[in-house]
Amino acid sequence: MDQQFQLLFEEMKIEMQRQTIELRESITNSIMDRMDEKLTPIIAENKKLKQKINTLEKEVEYLKREKKGNNLVIFGIEEGEKSISELFDNFKKILKDNINIDLQQREINKLYRLGKNKIAHKPRPILCSFINKWKKEEILKNKRNLKEIHVSEDYTKEVLEKRKALMPKLNEEKKKGNIAFIKYDQLIVIEQNTNADKRKRELSTSPQLPSKIHTKKHQMPSSLKSNRSNAFDIMRSHSLTNISNNSKQ
Structure with a gap:
């Protein structure tokens, strides 16, 4: 009998622990949901304020x-x-x-x-x-x-600080042989293209094209020749017809 009560007690204890965990999770979820409901408009408003501040900072920088x-x-x-x-x-x-x-x-x-x-x-x-x-x-x-x-x-104080921070990078790019300079608060780097020079040298030393290719450029198509001859024939026949008509008159 005592053993049955002991088993029953253990089952009740386990059930109470399970219910306690479920209740705790339920309460926690409920609190989190309420917090989310209240925080959502605050987060949205905070995002808008950040965007406005960013816009105002840009306007102030522009005015400066x-x-x-x-x-x-x-x-x-x-x-x-x-x-x-x-x-x-x-x-x-x-x-x-x-x-x-x-x-x-x-x-x-x-x-x-x-x-x-x-x-x-x-x-x-x-x-x-x-x-x-x-x-x-x-x-x-x-x-x-x-x-x-x-x-x-x-320059403004902020721009001077940015320019000062860019100086090490500027010197590094110049040591590499690149063209580098600071424009306002941005570092401009123009890399020297050695491949382009190499390509130019290769083109200058390449062999000339065969003479046949050049002759093709100046060769007149046969169709154009035939058209030209047909045109001359038509003009000649037309002029002969006019001469004969005039002689009859």
Whole structure:
């Protein structure tokens, strides 16, 4: 009897454990479903906000780029001017002497040194903001001929960091013999195609084509010859007919 009660008790215990597990899973699933229902709109809203933030970041970057679009940063002009007018005269003289560009005050919006404190043994760079972009572009096109100074685009802090990070890769590509340069914040690499040169050499040393092929080019098809002869015959017969008719008249 006691053994039967013991078996019954074990069965009840197992059943209770099974029901407890099922109840726990049911409650867990129910809670998760409710959480999903509440989280789904929040996740969707979060996705929309991320897209808006991404769009706003691009717009801000565009505005920053446009704001700096007419600017140049000049390096190497000795610091010692007593006024902005004197600084302008120094810059104007360098441009005229080096690349023969005549700069007028009316073409400049702003001109000032960057940084508050003077750097020892090194002149502070100068920011020059032009009224029109064409004058800035003209200076950039001739910047290689500038001997006394160096000019550069006015990049944002983020772009400067990207350009700095790309420098090791730029040097690596140049060592490989490729043409590489940084355009704004992107690395442009033009690989040297040695296969093209090899192909050119192979073509230049290839034997000439047989003479028969050349003669075929200039050979007139027999059909054209027959057509030409038929045309002459028709013209001759037509002219003879006209002559005979005229003689009868």
